[in-house]
Amino acid sequence: MNEQLTENIKALIESLYQQGVRHVVVSPGSRTTPVALLLAEFVTHQVADMHLHIAVDERSAGFLGLGIAKTKNEPVVLLATSGTATVNYAPAMAEASSSHVPLIALTTDRPEELQAIGAPQTLHQTNLYGDQTKADVTISVQSTTPDTFAYIVYKTQHLVHLATTAPAGPIQINLPLRKPLMPDLGQAWPEVTPIVFAATNASVQLDDEWLQGPxxxxxxxxxxxxxxxxxxxxxxxxxxxxxxxxxxxxxxxxxxxxxxxxxxxxxxxxxxxxxxxxxxxxxxxxxxxxxxxxxxxxxxxxxxxxxxxxxxxxxxxxxxxxxxxxxxxxxxxxxxxxxxxxxxxxxxxxxxxVARVIANVTDFNDLQVVQAMTQLPADTNLFIANSMPIRDYDNYWQAQNAVHVWANRGANGIDGTISSAVGMALDHENNWLAIGDLAFYHDMNGLMLAKQEKINLTILVTNNDGGGIFSFLPQAAADEYFELLFGTGQGLSIAKVAELYNAKYTLATSQQALVELVKAPSQGLHLIEVQTQRQTNYETHQTVLKELGALHGND
Amino acid sequence: MNEQLTENIKALIESLYQQGVRHVVVSPGSRTTPVALLLAEFVTHQVADMHLHIAVDERSAGFLGLGIAKTKNEPVVLLATSGTATVNYAPAMAEASSSHVPLIALTTDRPEELQAIGAPQTLHQTNLYGDQTKADVTISVQSTTPDTFAYIVYKTQHLVHLATTAPAGPIQINLPLRKPLMPDLGQAWPEVTPIVFAATNASVQLDDEWLQGPxxxxxxxxxxxxxxxxxxxxxxxxxxxxxxxxxxxxxxxxxxxxxxxxxxxxxxxxxxxxxxxxxxxxxxxxxxxxxxxxxxxxxxxxxxxxxxxxxxxxxxxxxxxxxxxxxxxxxxxxxxxxxxxxxxxxxxxxxxxVARVIANVTDFNDLQVVQAMTQLPADTNLFIANSMPIRDYDNYWQAQNAVHVWANRGANGIDGTISSAVGMALDHENNWLAIGDLAFYHDMNGLMLAKQEKINLTILVTNNDGGGIFSFLPQAAADEYFELLFGTGQGLSIAKVAELYNAKYTLATSQQALVELVKAPSQGLHLIEVQTQRQTNYETHQTVLKELGALHGND
Incomplete structure (x- = not known):
């Protein structure tokens, strides 16, 4: 019935695989049907080392893919149905562009004859992510041109390679599809030859003329x-x-x-x-x-x-x-x-x-949390959220053991953090996410992925009920509007969020208690909350800097 | 200190106001500082009929703005900080484009000299939403050109007018800003003259030649x-x-x-x-x-x-x-x-x-829910989510009273539905949202806005734990992969979500109980859950169609 469509989409899937794609994040939808079903057939019956992840919220799906691609250093594919579903990938694509991560969005689309003519769920999806993608292409997998199969095999492999070539970056492959959308399940899989992009053996010669001092x-x-x-x-x-x-x-x-x-x-x-x-x-x-x-x-x-x-x-x-x-x-x-x-x-x-002035901090706030986290065991994966955590860890986190550290440090958004951490945690034993309450709220939907993927992920929420970073900025002077525009406390109950996702919940009320938690292996989804105060935290940071300066007579 | 910046941003804000902007949705951030603070000053000290809404999740912020703009039929402004924050508006902008809603994204940006040179949180934001916007412009509010003030006054008013001119649609105004970002609060507000876009008195002449029959x-x-x-x-x-x-x-x-x-x-x-x-x-x-x-x-x-x-x-x-x-x-x-x-x-x-066959349905599932909802009181605002609800209501909802009905029926996404409904509910007494569990999950962050805006909103979640619509599509035949790819049950506890947001929760287990709830005025945030079965629901729909056909001898 749909032999040609089936053959061509299989060519696409095998080409992705040939160039190293091992993880595909699928969001449910109708227009994706032939790709999703053939992917399912591929992972179930053809290969053992390719994985499908299902994510209903495409924004979280995008960041899940980003987290996998970033931490495994390999290309990851996203698949979404036509319309705003595909647009929800935009934040993760933008971050992938800024931080050089090979993320490949397969955006299924309505066919040409339904474009800009009032058909529902139909956007102009060509070059949907604009300057955020390294390249984009629209492939007519239902084309009757004899060259189509060979084109798909070459173009797809070329694009995956392009995504992974330094500086790596995101790619969009747009797939307009006409009904009927059901592929022929069980049809033989075609042979797809891998294209070899041979590595060049580069070396550089340095002389030491420019080494004139320390x-x-x-x-x-x-x-x-x-x-x-x-x-x-x-x-x-x-x-x-x-x-x-x-x-x-x-x-x-x-x-x-x-x-x-x-x-x-x-x-x-x-x-x-x-x-x-x-x-x-x-x-x-x-x-x-x-x-x-x-x-x-x-x-x-x-x-x-x-x-x-x-x-x-x-x-x-x-x-x-x-x-x-x-x-x-x-x-x-x-x-x-x-x-x-x-x-x-x-x-x-x-x-x-640095160690000494941090050790002087006696109130249990953001800096003591960072201090406790220096005890993370070796081979822990740690994801750090943007805004205050990444700055605090950069400054004061003297890790005692070899910990792999990740963040979305390109566009530096607070979005998608939990989903990215879930991507990091796949196939890894001990996984932590350090995050503030606003970034936590922003991507709570990512907790669903944590639950579904059955990973170990301990999320340490430093909860100061709002945007703590603004206390450090000139905005703090605008008293009349500060809390409305910058403080923005959400009054979120982390304990209730844990309830919702059947996660373990612990409120850590002392550094010592937190240290014990940090040393223990992470098991399942665990939310640890530390409640801190924005003003106290600001003051402690100032004190630390003052003491650090005083040690060198710079007070 | 920052006199010129202050003057120019005031020109921008007053120009928005002059062309009818009365609602601005602000997401916290640093780069937005001068615009956000001066907006706060404007609504606090200058005018009584302009409103600021704060939304931490910019995706929800976008849909909140969309909901306000759509239901009030007026231009609404969004304000976000540079980076992926602005990208999170993309889904709402795409929907606004498809369903012709005047949504105006003010995207603050890093200045020219920080572009594409490794500065953090800096994307290429010019024409960020591509083909989804009717127009986009970058305005240098810190320009020293003498014409800048007049340019801002004209260009801003022109763009708001363009957004609202049929077919209405979204606009991006990109604002690169250099530090220092703090405006001079308390500086006098300049005079901004409204530009009048005069209405033309159009009429058409119809003859009745083409009226040759019914x-x-x-x-x-x-x-x-x-x-x-x-x-x-x-x-x-x-x-x-x-x-x-x-x-x-x-x-x-x-x-x-x-x-x-x-x-x-x-x-x-x-x-x-x-x-x-x-x-x-x-x-x-x-x-x-x-x-x-x-x-x-x-x-x-x-x-x-x-x-x-x-x-x-x-x-x-x-x-x-x-x-x-x-x-x-x-x-x-x-x-x-x-x-x-x-x-x-x-x-x-x-x-x-139609009424008779629906009345025959005895099991309490999606169709009996729709039947109960026909009793909504007059002057209710009803938002209907995409996928199954909008189809069921279109077919079987014979409203007994004058209800205003809304949906995101352009790109037809399931994203942003709760936030859009919150936008609809502002300043209105009785408000309902009819939604399935997947769309509900997709925009749970919108519940935070419902809580913060202190609106009345009753959310009726028809929970069949997954994508009910796929049971109606050819995909249902792909048994082996159906539940994985299309069913996608999330196992979400609506009761626990209600707990999280301090919402009232009711599980409705009979049509009669639901009818009572439907007739009562909505108060605060109230989640009503009806648990239904996907397969039963499919079969009931088939039965209804069969009976409808039989009434006319078409069985």
């Missing part, structure tokens, strides 16, 4: 394959301190410097020996101050990475080495260069100071 | 100003049956025909006298079958409306009268034309048949 590595958020181990080893061999962004995967480490933003804010940095050169790896650092500091002191900056394009908004990079970090690190490792011991030691010593 | 009005979903009263009166004077789409606002009425889709499905229509001419008003009907029926029987179609563009996906309109419905109806009313009484009576008689 060097620091600035390890920004890592994208793509993990090179943190290599970076840490090279740094250690050459006595190079690593300004270790919380998302760089280089914490803990013998050379890792935590809290650069606080060190700059507190003035501590003025007492430290200046580097002559800073080598930047990865994405834009969480710290807003560190790039400005480089610029202010005219420290030479070498930027490493193929994803460089648009990576220095202070416009202070002197040298760009357009290669992948591992290749650069191999070359650097050949150089006969070591920082002198005093330089490295001085930077290293800051870590005791 | 006429039916097909009243589709109403857009813009309400003309249902006039339509009903003209129809009554000329003995014209009105195929009354559930969204046409013409139910109940002496001439209103309910259930055209069922009448066609059941075969009843074959016994009815054929019209010679059908005059179409409003948007695409909810009934998928009625346009196809017109085409099949080659009944002449006259389409009325300025929003015609792309309104007949069967391509069977013969005459297009590009004027507003009231003008056409005035002209039609002058014609010396009446249907003969038998014709009208035959159509009218179908209503007793």
């Amino acid at each position: 060097v620091i590595f600035l390890a920004g958020p890592q994208e793509g394959a993990n090179y943190s181990e290599q970076l840490s080893q090279v740094a250690q061999r050459h006595h190079i301190p690593v300004i270790a962004d919380v998302l760089s995967q280089t914490r803990p480490g013998l050379t890792a410097i935590v809290g650069i933003d606080a060190l700059i804010s507190a003035g501590t940095i003025a007492d430290l020996p200046m580097p002559k050169l800073v080598v930047r790896f990865g994405g834009t650092p969480v710290s807003a101050k560190v790039l400005a500091w480089l610029k202010e002191h005219q420290i030479q900056v070498v930027q490493v990475g193929t994803a460089f394009s648009g990576r220095d908004h202070t416009r202070y990079t002197d040298v760009v080495v357009e290669t992948e970090a591992p290749i650069f690190l191999n070359a650097f490792d050949q150089l006969d260069f070591k920082n002198n011991a005093e330089f490295s030691q001085a930077w290293q010593d800051t870590q005791k100071d | 006429v039916i009005f097909l009243a589709g979903p109403q857009e813009g100003a309400n003309y249902s009263e006039q339509l009903s009166q003209v129809a009554q004077r000329h003995h014209i049956p009105v195929i009354a789409d559930v969204l046409s606002q013409t139910r109940p009425g002496l001439t209103a025909i309910v259930g055209i889709d069922a009448l066609i499905s059941a075969g009843t229509i074959a016994d009815l006298p054929m019209p010679k001419l059908v005059v179409r008003f409003g948007g695409t009907p909810v009934s998928a079958k009625v346009l196809a029926w017109l085409k099949e029987h080659q009944i002449q179609v006259v389409q009325v409306g300025t929003a015609f563009s792309g309104r007949d996906h069967t391509r069977y309109t013969d005459v297009v009268v590009e004027t507003e419905a009231p003008i056409f109806l005035n002209a039609f009313d002058q014609l010396d034309f009446k249907n003969n009484a038998e014709f009208s009576q035959a159509w009218q008689d179908t209503q007793k048949d």
